[in-house]
Amino acid sequence: MSRTVSIINTGVANIASIQSSFAKLGYETQFTASAQDVLDAKAVILPGVGAFEAGMSALNSLGFSDALRQRIHDNKPTIAVCLGMQLLCESSEESPGTKGLGILKSQIRKFSPGIRTPHFGWNMVTGTPYFGSGYAYFANSFRLAEDPDDGWEVATCEHGERFIAAVRKGNVVAAQFHPEISGDFGFSILEKWLEGVTW
Amino acid sequence: MVTKRIIPCLDCKDGRVVKGIQFQGLTDAGSPAELAARYQIEGADELVLLDVGASIESRNNQLQTVRDVRAQLSIPLTVGGGVREVQDIENLLHSGADKVSINTAAVTNPLLVQESSRAFGAQCTVVAVDTKRKGDNWIVITRSGTEEQELDTIDWVRKVEQLGAGEILLTSFDRDGTQLGYDLELLRAVSQAIQIPVIASGGAKVTDHLFEAFQAGADAVLAASMFHYQTHTIGQVKRELRELGIEVRL
Numbered sequence: 001m002s003r004t005v006s007i008i009n010t011g012v013a014n015i016a017s018i019q020s021s022f023a024k025l026g027y028e029t030q031f032t033a034s035a036q037d038v039l040d041a042k043a044v045i046l047p048g049v050g051a052f053e054a055g056m057s058a059l060n061s062l063g064f065s066d067a068l069r070q071r072i073h074d075n076k077p078t079i080a081v082c083l084g085m086q087l088l089c090e091s092s093e094e095s096p097g098t099k100g101l102g103i104l105k106s107q108i109r110k111f112s113p114g115i116r117t118p119h120f121g122w123n124m125v126t127g128t129p130y131f132g133s134g135y136a137y138f139a140n141s142f143r144l145a146e147d148p149d150d151g152w153e154v155a156t157c158e159h160g161e162r163f164i165a166a167v168r169k170g171n172v173v174a175a176q177f178h179p180e181i182s183g184d185f186g187f188s189i190l191e192k193w194l195e196g197v198t199w
Numbered sequence: 200m201v202t203k204r205i206i207p208c209l210d211c212k213d214g215r216v217v218k219g220i221q222f223q224g225l226t227d228a229g230s231p232a233e234l235a236a237r238y239q240i241e242g243a244d245e246l247v248l249l250d251v252g253a254s255i256e257s258r259n260n261q262l263q264t265v266r267d268v269r270a271q272l273s274i275p276l277t278v279g280g281g282v283r284e285v286q287d288i289e290n291l292l293h294s295g296a297d298k299v300s301i302n303t304a305a306v307t308n309p310l311l312v313q314e315s316s317r318a319f320g321a322q323c324t325v326v327a328v329d330t331k332r333k334g335d336n337w338i339v340i341t342r343s344g345t346e347e348q349e350l351d352t353i354d355w356v357r358k359v360e361q362l363g364a365g366e367i368l369l370t371s372f373d374r375d376g377t378q379l380g381y382d383l384e385l386l387r388a389v390s391q392a393i394q395i396p397v398i399a400s401g402g403a404k405v406t407d408h409l410f411e412a413f414q415a416g417a418d419a420v421l422a423a424s425m426f427h428y429q430t431h432t433i434g435q436v437k438r439e440l441r442e443l444g445i446e447v448r449l
Contacts, residue, residue: 014292014296014297014323015292015293016266016269016292016293016294016295016296017269017276017295017297020269020270020272020295021273023270024273049319049320049322049323050317050318050319050320051317051320083320116394117394118321118322118365118395118396119201120201120322120365120366120395120396120418121201121202121203121204121244121396121418121419122201122202122204122244122448123200123201123202124200135202135448137245137274137275138201139322139365140322141321158200159200159201178275178297180273181245181272181273181274181275181276181297182273182274183239183273183274184273186273187273
């Protein structure tokens with residue numbers, strides 16, 4: 001059976017780069033067409049760029065939010081990238097009043113006053129043995145400041161202050177940076193995550 | 200701390216890389232996909248691909264070039280040239296761009312910058328500003344440098360930042376292809392006027408030019424000739440920059 005990673009297509013991300021990165025690693029990709037797909041897929045990536053509210057409303061209107069919560073609860077291989085990671089949280093200062101997926105019991109906040117944003121470019125990620133350490137490509141104005149606890153291991157980064165670069169629990173990974181365009185370091189994380197998939 | 204970026208630029212026409220002086224006199228400099236692969240191995244932090252051929256044929260080639268280059272890369276790719284409407288941006292993103300650079304169309308229709316930022320995010324909305332010195336100031340020029348606009352460059356970058364641009368690709372027409380170094384006064388003025396990152400372009404020949412640009416406030420530097428003709432490798436330049444105290448990804 002072919003090894004296919006399912007992409008949640010909220011319509012606005014750099015989808016072609018994500019497809020291309022999995023192709024280079026030897027995997028096929030497809031888009032999730034239904035909530036059942038989101039629930040049943042062997043491996044799911046939630047990409048995302050743009051604003052928190054737009055991302056959540058896309059997930060809600062596709063009817064994928066509950067399915068995503070369920071599959072992450074069930075420890076099914078799932079990776080969330082950039083805005084995708086932020087959507088896993090409870091809320092964001094970017095879109096007050098919009099509820100996130102609430103999987104990470106944390107809030108997304110702006111960088112502190114005086115810190116230049118957006119945080120754009122390559123920055124050093126300091127990780128756990130799972131993540132390793134290396135340079136990754138970021139593009140964010142908001143960040144997860146505090147460890148989500150609750151069993152999540154964290155990799156961190158500095159941009160005027162410490163923030164969370166990535167988290168992982170079991171087969172679920174979320175990264176503020178873009179592993180699909182973070183060179184060898186980014187690809188090593190995708191590969192590590194894919195090792196957790198039973199095809 | 201976020202590192203300073205080195206960005207090779209591939210100016211493309213009809214599917215080939217070309218290079219000119221002050222936007223004119225283009226000569227062939229190789230295959231986009233081959234150069235892209237080489238630059239990534241050498242340590243490029245991202246890549247910019249600009250279609251400088253104005254013809255419809257060149258535009259059609261552009262999407263194929265983007266796909267070919269994307270297939271080689273695991274670093275960010277910015278694509279520009281002839282972007283006029285939201286559909287053009289979407290087509291480029293779907294072909295493998297991570298960011299799209301808007302140039303002349305931003306001037307003729309500034310709302311395109313806002314639409315792009317809202318639809319695709321500021322992180323993928325780059326505004327390319329071509330500029331030349333006029334008296335004590337700088338003005339915006341468009342259509343590959345053939346038209347002067349009644350638009351002060353500092354006012355313009357502030358405006359596009361408000362409209363939602365995520366980065367400015369700032370090209371000095373006076374320095375493009377001259378290898379005299381970047382226009383540092385321009386870089387200081389622009390990077391002090393706005394918060395978003397500024398990519399310096401036009402005039403690089405040696406590592407010192409890149410160093411000076413970073414000192415003047417650039418977050419990233421674009422260079423073409425100095426890498427295309429293999430007078431410098433990116434790795435060598437980055438090592439020299441690190442010795443000069445600039446933080447780079449090595």
